[in-house]
Amino acid sequence: MIDEDAPAAPAAGAPRPGRSGAAETAGGPTSASPVIARVHVEVEPLHLDRPFDYLVPPEHHVAVGSRVEVLFAGRRTRGLVVEVTTETEVEPSRLRPVRRVLGEHAWVRPDELGCLRWLADRTGAPLADVLRHALPKRVIAVERAAAEAGWYPPGTGRRPSCDPAPDATLLEAAWTGYGAAGRELRTAVAGGAGSFLWRPLPGEDLAARIGELTQLCLAGDRDVLVVVPDPSSPAAAGVVAAAGDLAVDLRGDHKERGLYRRWLEARTGRARVVVGLRGASLWPLERLGLAVVLDEANPALKERRSPRHHAREVVLERARRAGGVGLLVGTVPSAPAWRLLRERRVQPVVPSRDAERAARPKVTLVPEDGRARTRLAAEATGALRRATRAGTYGVVLAARRGEGRALVCGRCGDRTVCPTCASSLVLGQRGAVLCEGCGWQAPRLPACPSCGERRPVPLAAGAAWLGRELARATDVPVAVLEGYAQEAPPPPAVLVTTRGSVLDTPPGPVGAVVLADLDGALRRPTLDAAEDTLRLAVQVASWAAHPRTRAVLPAGGEVVVQSREPEHHAIDALVRWDPGAFWRTEVATRAELRFPPVAVAIRLAVTSDDPALAAQVAAHLPAGTDVLGPLPLDGEVSFLLKTDDRAATLAALRPLRETWSKAGVGHRLDVDPVDA
Template identity: 35%
Template sequence: MARAATARKGERRPAPSLPIARIYVDVGLPHLDRTFDYRVADTQHDDAVVGCRVRVRFAGQLVDGYLVERADTTDHTGRLAYLERVVSPEPVLTPEIATLARAVADKYAGTMVDVLRLAIPPRHAKVEAEAVSDAPDVVSGTPDTVSHGWGGYQHGDALLTALGKGTRARAVWQALPGEDWPARLAEAATTVAASGRGTVIVVPDYRDVARLHHACAERLGERQVVALSADLGPAERYRRWLRARRGAARVVVGTRAAMFAPMTDLGLLVVWDDGDDLHAEPRAPYPHVRDVLVQRAHLSGASLVVAGFARTAEAQLLVESRWAHPVVPDRTSLRSNAPRVTGFGEDFDLARDEAARAARLPAVAFEAARAALKADAPVLVQVPRRGYVPSLACGSCRTPARCRRCAGPLAVPAGQQAHEETARAPACRWCGVPESRFRCPACGSAQLRAQVIGARRTAEELGRAFPGVAVRTSGGKEVLAHVDGSAALVIATPGAEPVAAGGYGAALLLDGWALLGRQDLRAGEETLRRWMTAAALVRPAERGGRVVVGADAGLVPAQALIRWDPAWHAERELAERRELGFPPAVRMASLEGEPEPLAAALDEVVLPESAEVLGPVPVMTPQRPDRQSEQRELERALLRVPNVDGKALAAALAALQASRGARKEPDTVRVRLDPLSPI
């Protein structure tokens, strides 16, 4: 009798209302990508709110999950288990983000929980307890009274007016050279905040976050702005993320993960420099910030601005489809802000100046640098590669120099005083073994030459050519955010260019052939983006600003830079991709794996009738001696469909992964939709 009474006393009872909870369990198996129903106990009724974290028993194990719905009934015919516990009553998964996560998972043939891992940071109980839900301060003034500097752009005033009125606006903004873009975006965010709504701005790296946070905080105050980036640490990042979720801020600025940042009354989404590869998520399901924000703007009704100095083919497609409108500089503003751009091609100019030959610069670049330094202005030198001499080739036939031990690339380490023709003791970049007796396997020559000169070698040579001038480097682990406006040589790799007070007097964009010659679908687009990002830091031509680009002036990217017309380049790029059948003119997917599993997957997948299968072809993977146990023979196949069949392709690949997961196939076939570069 005592035992029966104890059982009745400990028996759980269902909640008085909405006793069914629908849960996404944190199990990353494709065939389990759906909600599962559980009962909510009466003791959990108040805490089990939509969006909270829970623990449930699944397949005999305790796993985490997210509660996405409470319901009265269930379609499950068997016995339902109860929630084991509610981890926290904090509703971390808002309905808007849940809808977005589901849409992103479907678009990229991924799973809901994979997207939620990207969207929601890990929980910190102490942070959750200390955070206070306070309403954001009221922004003084009205949208009409917010001062702004958008007057130099066609449709710039109209964009700000629409943002202030709450009208949905979708724009592709091409920033002026020398533009204080953080200030312009802060003005747009302030306009939206004055109307009582919020803004999410996503930028490539932490330096951009710092600049943008400062600009927004100056206009709105520190309490109104939340900055999110990976370098914050787990606790601080969760603290700031909670402030955004609880509606305590009007603006969220951050790097890639901020594309999922929760925001009350979302009014504006912005992505800056959408062509930067840092916007591409390297974890499954591999979403891109621009595409996620386009999806989010569509679902939420918020405005969207795709911004940058250059323009990608994807942004051009938004313009040509009339989904977004271009906001570009007017000709008067462009002429008064752009630097003078000059292109040079081969090395024939070196013979005209002995000092230029020592600095490995043509005369026009040497003269531009000398004039800027004479005017007490810094000079930016953009070099495509880090290191000293990071890549060597045969001096006779130009065959890439490889290590005899592991076939790794040979390079000259920093600190060796060696010229490319007589490089002493090059070493393998993979295994580190010196190669003192190089012989070219193609022609037998013992001579070596540099394929690319690194930033450190360039700094060394320019230091000798300009004695007495300070030389600073930015790149790798030592990235400078700012430099002063005094005379100096600043050698930087692409993406690591510091901002100079008052602007640079000149910019030398070296080794353009190394960027343009890459085997990459986006080589021309990416090269122009890097050039324009650096050139935008230079003073206007009216103040003596000059840009010298190391490429033939007749090339399309060089012409786009000289004319400062990235829209023209993007239009040509998109037209060529349409003709060749490359993204974004089509939807493309990549399947990669070992030959037998990949062939089986291609046989199994049910593709749309319009699908075209390209390949499979071997994947060129380097044979690194320190990872021999990980080396596998891999192949890649590309699937291509018209954009109208993109959803059908994603659904087919999701079904393929679910089927393989249900069978517990041991061999992995990696699926990526819209890969950044399919070739």
């Protein structure tokens, strides 16, 4: 039977709040006094984001972390017990009783509750939103089946053992390119603690390396969490295969019953390894020793619903609190990760320059020089032809849908930029142009500074168009891949792919990679356009250096980059294979605008047409917080806040947000937005 009691919206008559400042305890009070459970009810409104007191009947046993069913505003609702006490400011005769205790296990342990509260504070979200992300729906039939199998309630079954650690000599050989930092990472995984950011060698076998770290951690009787951005990740599949029966794999489309079983296996310690997408970052493990985020700068790792957390921050904090290792993996650090590096809060694990130069593919830069948009240069078509003749794949990275919204001059092709923040401009209503970054807008496009033209055109080079063009020009199969889990034809073939099909491992040997439309991605009207474009370009270019490729082409494949902006520092960093150089230039540019990683960005979107809205927001912000906007967009009014003190800005906004909550004014808050 499935417990389908969903959280309800509050109405008049909700219980009065008790004192919530007393210390939390896992045990109960003396039997002579009534037992009071402080319950954080799973309801949405921000102004109800606090515990409420309920009477615990004698037949129920509750502790901190118990999930219970209560009446709230006249409706049955779930809630989490955050304190057990005998003190209350409500007359005991007026307290409503806990109706039901959901399960014989702690859904959240006291130390985990502290982490969930940290996440709510960091994102400015109600704790109820965090709980809905962290806790699955209960399925009683799963508990019964687990009890019959002998591993439920917690403590019933025996903790599974694991294989010995990998051979130390083989480990040293596999990680030799990373020097002393690689040894420090392995030592920490074996039984220590720390936060690391690992930049793999071009073409590195991620599945093998992460599998080795997983085995090393398990051998020390500690558990492993691996979070990946895409469900088809070969590296994730490798970890699952290496862990065998000790792993739960959350990447599939699991029904409520299967999902709850897997969660319960992790909660009870039956599972030692959890692998999944961004939601897995909040899954419990008995003894967390290693928490990994693969491709940490990937936008897919950012939650789209409140609390809008990023797996990066959650994983690092969980590992820190557990005394384990937090490991971010990526070719080009995100702005928040770069800030952590500069503040020395994470330790870099990077290959030596000699090892990186030996492993990287050959990159050829072809300036566009007025060539018609979306056409491939002779160097690009030649590389594709050589790749297919060698029996390998030729890969062309195309712009995904929506990346062509950035405007360029219809005559000379120069990018149109915002005069305030230098982001790309897009078309608005009735021919107007606007900047989605800071809110600047104008009724018409300013004259192009290069040629004086006022006619903008969108920058677009879709995968379908490129696929048709290539199919007419080649005698091998051409496949357009625009999403996860699409099967590629066997080589030789040309693959036209968008970002959704770029995985951590190529589908086979790749003899050529053509990056024909990086300008479209670089010119996207978002703050992270440059770093995200470089990250994606390095990831797909690494396919040309993968062991699958070198098994056919010992010298590796070739990479051809076409660009109208060959001097752009992201293009230069790609050619030199030096993400550090990119960030050194990018940070200097952003410092002038006070954008991340120099400051923290917070996106506030409000569903309101109140003309005084901007003044209300400005009045509640502390000194030192800059505001860009308001920007009316899709029925909302959006503000971008820039601050050096995230906590102070969120705290200052809290009273205004609670006022909106009571009045029914919808609003969204996003700390470190990936689309700012």
